[in-house]
Amino acid sequence: MQNRIRSDPYRTTLVCIDSAQEGLLTGRVYHPYLPSGAEFKNLMQFLLIMEDLLDKLQFPQSFTAHRSFRMQPEPAPPLPSENEPHTGKIATFSVRVIFRQNASWQGSVTWLEKEKEENFRSVLELVLLMHSATSPEDTHNQAQTSA
Template sequence: MSFSNLNAPSSALRVCVDHAGGGYLSGLVYSQRVTEPIPFTDIGNLLLRLDEVLEAQNFPQAFQRSRSFTGRKDPVPAAADPSEGMSADTVTDAHGLVYTFEVSVTSRRNASWQGMVDWLDGEGRQEFSSALELIKLIEEHVI
């Protein structure tokens, strides 16, 4: 089985924000795409950690390859196969102390991300066409 077979709910990345304020947020990311929660310490760290999951699984496939001269010392716990990730119940039951939302990246074109963010605390769904637009949406809703 490959990650291209994942449907939208199982490929979503649930962001559970436990602390927000002063322009910062921190918490954990849950998903059926990972084997354990991924901690993040701020919005930049959140995007880097999510990008590592996308890169590790090559899903969605990037249209451009980035290069790096150093490797990460603590790689994300990306699942090698969907059956190895967190259970759907574990992901669904995860909620942040401050805010909870899900990010679904549907494509990675123009060296950025495109997709949707679902505001699980009642504000609906919004599309984004770049990582910068996603950052702005998160800042508007959470910080």
């Protein structure tokens, strides 16, 4: 499964989670257009980095973006990817955004350490999937039983 995920590096973003204290995810994002990676300290930074990256790639195009027939500037060619694999201290995810519709993202996320893949229909669902993988099982189960 990992070969399939890593075989298309331009459509896949690697998300390395280094800390998940009290649900606050921090880590790094890697993509060929971000050769040295981008660090995030909270969920908002992660979402803004991803949205900016998708806008620069112009793929997938945002459903709500203004479109025209004018020539769009081509993104700069990516730098060669590093041979060193990146992994998070807590978890590593491969995120593939296929659509950006209804002001959200749709695609698939793979938890690389467990080789589990799930589809997501919104950014919220993506975040909840990542949270479920990085939160301790007993805390997650307590939250479900108290609801």
